[in-house]
Amino acid sequence: MGDLPSHDAILAELERLVPKVEQAIAGAVSTHDLDQVHATYLGRQDGAITKLRKSIGQVADIPTKKLLGAAINEKWNALEEAFRTRTELLHADEERSRIAGEWIDLTIPEEPLSRGTLHPITEVLNAIRQVFGSLGYRFVEGPEVEYDRYNFTFVNMPPDHPSRDTQDTYFIDDTRLLRTQTSSVQVRAMRVYGAPMSAIVIGRCFRRDNDATHAPIFYQAEGICIDTDISLADLKGTLLYFMQSFFGTDRKIRLRPHHFPFTEPSFEIDISCMRCNGSGCSLCRKSGWIEVLGSGMIHPTVLENGGIDPSRYRGFAFGVGLERMAMLKYNIQHIRHLYENDIRFLTPRRDA
Ligand SMILES: [Zn+2]
Structure with a gap:
């Protein structure tokens, strides 16, 4: 037991x-x-x-x-x-x-979303659209791969014309090239819309060119205005409005005689320096004036090439580089800053 x-x-x-x-x-x-x-x-x-x-x-x-x-x-x-x-x-x-x-606290404020800012070129492009849209201009486009005749011949730059030498061109073949200027759209627009007409084309152009103020791919805006009674005064008034809308109402402009094959007479347009207001500084090289664009009265031959009777119609045209506008407005020293996509450059509000 x-x-x-x-x-x-x-x-x-x-x-x-x-x-x-x-x-x-x-x-x-x-x-x-x-x-x-x-x-x-x-x-x-x-x-x-x-x-x-x-x-x-x-x-x-x-x-x-x-x-x-x-x-x-x-x-x-x-x-x-x-x-x-x-x-x-x-x-x-x-x-x-x-x-x-x-548990999620729905009342805690969310981290603010950082919205992107517009690229300086886009801002210039929008400003140009705004200005010329308000003036009733028609927005037109043309091909970037363009025929030689639209890019050169029809705008009064025949094959032996010396002005062709100043535009180092990327050729595709004997008849086609990457357009060197938005002037290539002038004759296209005239042929489609006839006269009277006011139109603006904004687009990319291409030249074998690369330094502090030139890039091989760049943006140009080209405006044309054609009617029976268009004069140099209309050109000056339009460009003054354009420049004052973009650079501020204090800006003055002056027309300096120049030569372009597609306009006669031709002018370079200067604006009074936005930094020194005309008294002379390093930006304007002490002159008080800054060159911003080229313009003139459309050459009768170009009107003819566009199918418009030069004995009845007259017009003015101007071309402006968007990079130049952006560099002047935002005080950008080198054109490459516009294309490097450095977020530190692109983020700050430049015009705040
Ligand atoms: Zn100055």
């Missing part, structure tokens, strides 16, 4: 185990921990107290067996109750932290 568990031994073991279980329950920091503790002591097969309860079956004396059974059950039920209580508590904690992790 010595091998059989005694009443006292079972009770002693129960008294030893119960505080351990209570401690383990209190020490569990998660429901997962708690499940482990439950399995260790009250597990269906291997729980320490489960085994103790099974050992009662080997006690011979029935009343003793009943007493032990009652004692263990009482502790068992108390422990199960402690497990339930602790489980509820830990479960609630876990829910709270799960929800806290998922």
Whole structure:
């Protein structure tokens, strides 16, 4: 009988185990921990107290067996109750932290979105559209790969004309090239729309040219205005409005005689220096004036090439480089800054 568990031994073991279980329950920091503790002591097969309860079956004396059974059950039920209580508590904690992790405060202001700014060339382009749109000019376009005749011959630059030498041209083949000037669209527009007409073309041009103020790909805007009574005064008034709209109403302009094959007479247009206001500085090379664009009265031959009768109609034309406009307006030193896409250059509001 010595091998059989005694009443006292079972009770002693129960008294030893119960505080351990209570401690383990209190020490569990998660429901997962708690499940482990439950399995260790009250597990269906291997729980320490489960085994103790099974050992009662080997006690011979029935009343003793009943007493032990009652004692263990009482502790068992108390422990199960402690497990339930602790489980509820830990479960609630876990829910709270799960929800806290998922919680989004919709009232916190979002990081401001940084909106891009327009490229300086785009700003100039928009300004030109604005000015000439308000004057009722028609916006026209032409091909960048152009026939020699539209780019040169029809605008009074026949094959042997010396002006061709000043425009280093990218030729595609004997008859086609990358247009060197938006003047290529003049005759196209005249042939399509006839007279009277006022039109502006803004687009890319190409020349073998590369220095601080010239890029091989550049933007030009070309305006033409044709009617029966167009005079030099109209040209001057239009360009004064253009320049004042773009550079400010303080600007004055002057016409300086020049030569272009497609206009007669021809002028270079200077504006009074925006930095020194005409008194002379490094920007205007002490002259007080800055050259901005070329213009003139459309040559009768060009009108004829466009199918417009030069004995009835007259017109003016002007061409301006958008890079030059941007560099002057935003005080940009080298044309390459416009094309390097350096975000530090492009981001600040230049005209703020
Ligand atoms: Zn100046």
